[in-house]
Amino acid sequence: MNGLSARPFRLAANRVNYLLPGGEMIDEFLGLKRGAVPGASQMWVASTVQSTLPGAADSRSYILPEDGGGCLAGELQKDPAAFLGGAHAAAFGADPGYLLKLLHSSQRLLVQAHPDKAKAEKYFHWPHGKTEAWYVLATEGEAHIWAGFRPGVTREHFAALIERQDTAAILGCLHQFDIAPGDVIFIPAGLPHAMGANSLVAEIQEPTDITLRAEYIRPDGSRLPPESLHGGAGMEALLDCFDFSGAAPQEAVREKYFLRPVARTVPGGREETLIGPEATDCFGLARVCADGPCPRKNPSFRVLLVEKGEGELSGGGVTLPLKQGTEVFVPAGVKDYTLTPKGKELAVLECVPPAP
Numbered sequence: 194m195n196g197l198s199a200r201p202f203r204l205a206a207n208r209v210n211y212l213l214p215g216g217e218m219i220d221e222f223l224g225l226k227r228g229a230v231p232g233a234s235q236m237w238v239a240s241t242v243q244s245t246l247p248g249a250a251d252s253r254s255y256i257l258p259e260d261g262g263g264c265l266a267g268e269l270q271k272d273p274a275a276f277l278g279g280a281h282a283a284a285f286g287a288d289p290g291y292l293l294k295l296l297h298s299s300q301r302l303l304v305q306a307h308p309d310k311a312k313a314e315k316y317f318h319w320p321h322g323k324t325e326a327w328y329v330l331a332t333e334g335e336a337h338i339w340a341g342f343r344p345g346v347t348r349e350h351f352a353a354l355i356e357r358q359d360t361a362a363i364l365g366c367l368h369q370f371d372i373a374p375g376d377v378i379f380i381p382a383g384l385p386h387a388m389g390a391n392s393l394v395a396e397i398q399e400p401t402d403i404t405l406r407a408e409y410i411r412p413d414g415s416r417l418p419p420e421s422l423h424g425g426a427g428m429e430a431l432l433d434c435f436d437f438s439g440a441a442p443q444e445a446v447r448e449k450y451f452l453r454p455v456a457r458t459v460p461g462g463r464e465e466t467l468i469g470p471e472a473t474d475c476f477g478l479a480r481v482c483a484d485g486p487c488p489r490k491n492p493s494f495r496v497l498l499v500e501k502g503e504g505e506l507s508g509g510g511v512t513l514p515l516k517q518g519t520e521v522f523v524p525a526g527v528k529d530y531t532l533t534p535k536g537k538e539l540a541v542l543e544c545v546p547p548a549p
Contacts, residue, residue: 198275200509202260208233218297218393241266278525284549309382325398339367341446383436461487477545504539
C-alpha cells in the first residue's frame, strides 16, 4: 500500500477565479486579510476537477508539501482502490464522485441550471450530472438566493426572455428566499437557481463543471460572451437542461428544497446530518461538533473541512493539527480516526461519497 494512502493528509487551499468578483469572505474564513486573493470567489476542496472556463488555471487540489506534496488527482490515479476503497474504485475509478466548494460572490450569480447525468452525457459527453446542495456558513447583512420557477413560467416564455436578455424578467421568473447561517438548500439538476451576494456557502456537488446560464449580462452591466449561456451546446440544450415541470408556489418550493438537518449525540460530541440519502444518492454531508475526543468510523473515504475551532485529527499513525479552513483527505485504508478539540468545540464538515 502506498504510504500516502495509509494515513490522513492535508490539502492546500485551492482558490479559483470563476467569472464573478468576490472571495473576501473566503479570505476571512481562512484567516487572511480580506482581499488577500483578489477575484478568487471560490475555493475547490479536494478537487480532481479541471475548470471548463476558457484559459482557466489548474483547479485541481494539491497535497501540502509537509504531508507529502503532489497533485491529489495524480495520487488517486496511482492506486484508486487504496485511496477510495475497492467498491468505490470499481464503480467510479479514481474519481471521488463529488466536489466540495466554498463560494462567495460580491454580486448576484447569473440565473442558471445544471444537467442531470443523461443530459450531461448527451450534450457534453461527461459522465456526471451536476446535482448540488448548499450549506450556508455565514452572511453579511441581507442575503438571498433564488430557486424554482414561479407558477406559469413556460419554456417558450423563458426562451423569449433569454433571447431579449431581459435580466430583470428572467430573475423575476424565480422565487426569492432569505437565507441565514445553518440553512441547507438542495439544488437538483434542472432546478433554476441563483445565489446572491453577502453569503459564504459550502456547496457539495457532483464533480462536473457544466453550467447552463439564462443570462450573459452580469448585474454590474458587464457582459460575458453569448456562448457562455450554453458552452457551445446550443439553445435547445440550454432549455432542455432547465426543468419547467416543477413550477410551484413559493412555500411548496421552500418545503421541498430547504432541508432540515437531523442531529444526534455521538461519543465526544454531536453529529448533524445536513444532507442524507433521503435527499440524494449523489453525495452526503455531515457536520460533526466535537467537545471532547470524538472517534469517527471511515467506511470508505472522507474529505473533511474544518468549519470552526481548532484541534487535531489522529489516525493512521499520524496526528494532524486542525484549524478553521483546514481540509483533510482520509483514505479508505484508515478505518477510524479521532477528532479532538483544542478549546471549547471543533466543528468539521464531513463529505460522504456516493454509494457504489
